[in-house]
Structure formats: structure tokens, C-alpha cells
Amino acid sequence: MKNELPQSDLWSQVALLTEAGEMRRLSGAFARFVASLGSDSPALMVACLVLSELEGRGHSCLVLDDLAAGPHALLGWTADQWNELAAAAGTLPRNAKGWSEQLTAAEQVWHAGDLDFDQPLVLDGGRLYLRRYWRDEALVADTIRTRAANVRQVDAADVKLKVDRLFASARSGESPDWQKLASTIALRGSVSIITGGPGTGKTYTVARLIALLFATSADPGHLRIALAAPTGKAAARLKQSIDKALDELVDKVGDLNLKELAARMGSARTLHSLLGARPDTRSFAHNKGNPLDVDVLIVDEASMVHLEMMASLLDALPPHAMLVLLGDKDQLASVEAGAVLGDLCHDAQAGGYTQATLDYALATSGEEIPASYTGNAGALAQQTVMLRHSRRFGGPIGQLALAVNGGDVERAHQVLRAGGPVEWIEHAHQQHVVQLGLDGYTPYLDAIRAGGGSGDSAWVSGVLHRFEAFRILCAVRDGEWGVDGLNGAIEHKLQGAGLIRRHGEWYVGRPVMVTRNDYGTGVFNGDIGLTLNDPARPGSLRVYFLEGDKVRSVLATRLRNVETAYAMTVHKSQGSEFSHTVMALPRDGKMIARELVYTGITRASERFTLVSPASAVLGEAISRKTQRASGLRELIARA
Numbered sequence: 001m002k003n004e005l006p007q008s009d010l011w012s013q014v015a016l017l018t019e020a021g022e023m024r025r026l027s028g029a030f031a032r033f034v035a036s037l038g039s040d041s042p043a044l045m046v047a048c049l050v051l052s053e054l055e056g057r058g059h060s061c062l063v064l065d066d067l068a069a070g071p072h073a074l075l076g077w078t079a080d081q082w083n084e085l086a087a088a089a090g091t092l093p094r095n096a097k098g099w100s101e102q103l104t105a106a107e108q109v110w111h112a113g114d115l116d117f118d119q120p121l122v123l124d125g126g127r128l129y130l131r132r133y134w135r136d137e138a139l140v141a142d143t144i145r146t147r148a149a150n151v152r153q154v155d156a157a158d159v160k161l162k163v164d165r166l167f168a169s170a171r172s173g174e175s176p177d178w179q180k181l182a183s184t185i186a187l188r189g190s191v192s193i194i195t196g197g198p199g200t201g202k203t204y205t206v207a208r209l210i211a212l213l214f215a216t217s218a219d220p221g222h223l224r225i226a227l228a229a230p231t232g233k234a235a236a237r238l239k240q241s242i243d244k245a246l247d248e249l250v251d252k253v254g255d256l257n258l259k260e261l262a263a264r265m266g267s268a269r270t271l272h273s274l275l276g277a278r279p280d281t282r283s284f285a286h287n288k289g290n291p292l293d294v295d296v297l298i299v300d301e302a303s304m305v306h307l308e309m310m311a312s313l314l315d316a317l318p319p320h321a322m323l324v325l326l327g328d329k330d331q332l333a334s335v336e337a338g339a340v341l342g343d344l345c346h347d348a349q350a351g352g353y354t355q356a357t358l359d360y361a362l363a364t365s366g367e368e369i370p371a372s373y374t375g376n377a378g379a380l381a382q383q384t385v386m387l388r389h390s391r392r393f394g395g396p397i398g399q400l401a402l403a404v405n406g407g408d409v410e411r412a413h414q415v416l417r418a419g420g421p422v423e424w425i426e427h428a429h430q431q432h433v434v435q436l437g438l439d440g441y442t443p444y445l446d447a448i449r450a451g452g453g454s455g456d457s458a459w460v461s462g463v464l465h466r467f468e469a470f471r472i473l474c475a476v477r478d479g480e481w482g483v484d485g486l487n488g489a490i491e492h493k494l495q496g497a498g499l500i501r502r503h504g505e506w507y508v509g510r511p512v513m514v515t516r517n518d519y520g521t522g523v524f525n526g527d528i529g530l531t532l533n534d535p536a537r538p539g540s541l542r543v544y545f546l547e548g549d550k551v552r553s554v555l556a557t558r559l560r561n562v563e564t565a566y567a568m569t570v571h572k573s574q575g576s577e578f579s580h581t582v583m584a585l586p587r588d589g590k591m592i593a594r595e596l597v598y599t600g601i602t603r604a605s606e607r608f609t610l611v612s613p614a615s616a617v618l619g620e621a622i623s624r625k626t627q628r629a630s631g632l633r634e635l636i637a638r639a
């Protein structure tokens, strides 16, 4: 029955928060929609508003304990903003139990386990979900649990012989050799995870795993191994690194023609293209009913895979196929809801390996897992290995990344102030970033002028590589420290310096980022290209994209969803690396957390410059760890 409550106060508060930019219009509309289906109790309305807001911030659910304690910190609101909303709603439950009872009483909420009427909201184990996210989380949890428990028998002596040869030249430098361990642990599993920071050898290890898979297969000629990553750039990088690593292994796998077998793997694909994305729908051509034609699927940059994509991927993977996820668990999670890799890697640091895993590791790799990593952390933890030693990240950039990752503000300040390849412009003005932009982008713009637009692919590739050597990353989109403000200011500066000649939107030298998948032109969200003259058609412009060592181009006027990309968000930079990376932090950093700073720093291979108008923002961000509400771990642990 409709509850005629004096809720006008609540909706006035909603309007105020919306006007102040603290609440999405969508959240109010969503709550009203739910009310139109039945109860409009204050508890239900407030829960809907908060749930929708959290969804916009990447959480897959609303934990009722958080709601009872006051979710303002999760929302980035002040305690007053929350208290005013709660007071306007009327009497709200005092604790999680009370919230649970009131929400369960609403006919729009399905209490998991009860008779299901396909209600839009789901309450499961003290968490409120939008139905779609609950379905995705349940699917991921069920599939991962089943897969983690499904460990196959291997011939330990045979594996040891082969893995010893594959890792014979490896300068491990660590004991135990986690890389070697990771490859034999993955070999037995239906799902496994290899996590580690930049340069810890995830790709190096997986190349050896591939060789091992071929070498131990009864029918290597028919083993179908597929490589994939969330973005085109990450996919191209994966393929390139694996090819390079496999090249070094050709004589280490007996009579097998590794080159030919590797060539049959084909190129690495984006997850969208692997699954067969269809324009304008969320569904894919491949799913449970039409599974992927693979025996082994290796997915790189798995931290970028959001909950919905992971659910689609697991749904489309045939039960017999092996899934190997590679990624850095400490990186920023996807913009979309879910922090799947982070959730799945909960025990990676500690290990939590059982005696059975210790025995298996010793028998297959000869490596002894130290006692400090033993425990009983569950089936998935037995299939998870964290690589702990970075090979190209030992200097100040690595030290800074480590300090940030560990939440050590003082140490981060120390490294930043010590100079060298790491620098910090404190109390900066926007002009500082703009000047860095001018210096950093002059080389590729000079190359364009010098080349005269010959269009020759080696020349284009050279220009693109120069562009890729430098990038400005932003934590936010809006304002003078955001992507939009900085792009405009840099463009203006380059124009003033005579490096670009802007007539309208498109001009020679304009870097662009694709913001939506476009199947017609074959460009995907996150692809970055440079605008150059079309040698075949004087007067017209083409955008050139680097794909591994190849170059692809599209007529500029055919690209509908693009934005200028002198500055880009840290989120979009994942999977890329630049020799010199500049990261600009805004004046107000309340929504910035450690993972973002860490991800920005780890994009830099040789030089990292931090620019911030207010120095306190960095410390605050490092101290703030993103907590994304999710029930994945609990659902996986459920028997």
C-alpha cells in the first residue's frame, strides 16, 4: 500500500543536493521510479538514493552497516549533508538490522533465498543491490568458486623438468622464485591469478606458462590459447611482449615448433571484440549458449575489468577452458562498478597457502614457499601468486610508487623532494603544467613539421612514438586542473608558439582519444591517435593509431566520439606507459585516493613530475584508500 508520508522535505533535500552537484539527477529519478512500483517508505527511498549514488562511484552494492553508520564519507558528503537528508526523510532505522527489516518489508526488494518476483532491488547478506549487479556478482562468485575448486592432476616430475629449462636463464634474484611458482600453479588450475606491480614479470611469466602449456599438452597443435585485454593498447602491448619473450624460448621446449604454435595464437584482442560486442546493446555474441572457442584464455590488465565485463567473460568461457588473469591489484579499479581483481586478490600479499599447495609447488617447481606465506586462505588463494620483485622499477619512481601504495605520506614526500627523475612542483599554477606540455609535446610537433606530412608509415610511426613518450595525466575532468581546462590551455599555448595551426576542431598534430566504441571505423574507447595530413588526399586529415608496431588510420571526419588528448585522466591511462609522465592534482582532492596516485606514478618509465596547487592534497590522497563495497568475497566463500 502507498505510504502517504510527508516526504516533500526529502525531495526538497534531494533537489538541493542535486543543484549543488552532490547528487546525480538519476538518483532522484531512480528512487521515484522504485516508489512508483509500491512502497515509498522513507527507509526505502533513502536506501535507493544512496545505492544509486554509490553505483555512480563504482560500488556494486550498499552495505547496510555503512548505511546505519552514515554513508557520507563513502559519498564524499559532509556529515551535515547526510544528517539533513536523513532528518528530512523522517524516522530512519537505527542499525543494520532495522534497515534490513524495513527494506525486506518493501515489495520492490527481493530478499535473496525467498520466492523471487524479479524485483528491481536485492537484499543479500546485509547488502542491498540493484538486481543487475547482484546477478553479475553472483555469477562471478559461483564461477570462480567452482573453477578454483577444480584443480587438475599434472605429472609433477615432467613439469619440473620442463619448467626448469624454461626458467634456466631467468635472473630470478628472489627466493622463492615466485615467477616459476606462478607458472606451475597456473598450469594446474581452471582459474588463476598472477598479480604484481609494474615490471615484476607478469608477462615474462605468462610467456613461460604458454610454452609450458604447449610442452605439456597431449595435442599442442590443437591447443587454442587466446590473449585479451580491456583496451586495444593493452592488448597490443601484451602480444608484443609475449612474442618477444617466446622468441627467447624456442630452443627450450624440445622438438616443439614454438614459433609456429605461437603464431597460431593470433593477435591479442580487446575483451569487447573477443566476446563479440554488438553495437548499442550490453549483450555479447558469446555467452553460455555460444561459448568462446578457446582452451586457455589469458587476460592482461585485469584490474581494469569491471564487474559486468567479468561476468560476461566468465559466462562465455567454456567450463573446460583455463582462465589466467594478470594485473596489478593495487591499481585503480575501473570507472564502472566493481573492483573485481582487488577483491579476488584479497589474500595475495599474505599468500595463505595450504600444505597441499606447498607440496605441489615444491614437486613441480622445486621452489619452497616460506612458512610466513602459509595458511588456509581458501581455494582461490591457492591459485593466486603475487610477484614481488620489480625489474625495471627500482629507482626513485619505484620508491615513490611503493611509498604511495603503502600509505606512507612522509616517505612519499621525501622521495619527491629528493629530486632526480622524480620531481614535485608544489603550490603550482596552471601555467606550470602548460609549460611542461609545451616542452613535452614540442618533439612530436617538430617531427610533424620536419616530415612535411609524407604519410610514409615509418615516419608516422616515428611521430606517434614521440607523442607517446610524454603525457599529462589529470585526476579530474573539470576545472583548471582537469582534462578539459588543461587541454584548452595547452592547445592555446601550442598555437601561440606556432607549433599547431588550429582552424576549427580538426588540425594537423591534434591528439585525440576515442570516447566510445565505434564498430564502423574499428576504433575503441580509450584508443589514442594523432591527426595528420592524408597523403592520398591533399587537404584532408586522417587520424593515425599505433597498434603494436603497425599503424592504422581513419579519416578524421569519420570519428564522431573523440576528445583532444594532450591531457587525459589517470583512469584512461591504465595499460599505457610514457617515458615522462606529468600528473596534475586539483586543489580540492576529496575524491582522490591512493590508487589513483599510484596508477599515475606507475605510468612513468623514466621521469615523473607531480604538479599540485596545494601540497596537502597529495598527503590526503595517499592516506585515503578506496573501499569499494562488494559482496564478491563473501559470495565466493559461501559454500
Ligand SMILES: Nc1ncnc2c1ncn2[C@@H]1O[C@H](COP(=O)(O)OP(=O)(O)OP(=O)(O)O)[C@@H](O)[C@H]1O
Residues within 6 Å of the ligand: 169, 170, 171, 172, 179, 196, 197, 198, 199, 200, 201, 202, 203, 204, 205, 241, 391, 392
Ligand atoms: N626472471 C627474469 N629474468 C630476466 N628478466 C626478466 C625476468 N622477469 C622479468 N624480466 C624482464 O623485466 C622486464 C619487465 O617484465 P614484464 O614486462 O614481464 O613485467 P610486467 O609485470 O608484465 O610489467 P607491466 O605491468 O608493466 O606490464 C622485461 O624486460 C622482462 O624481460
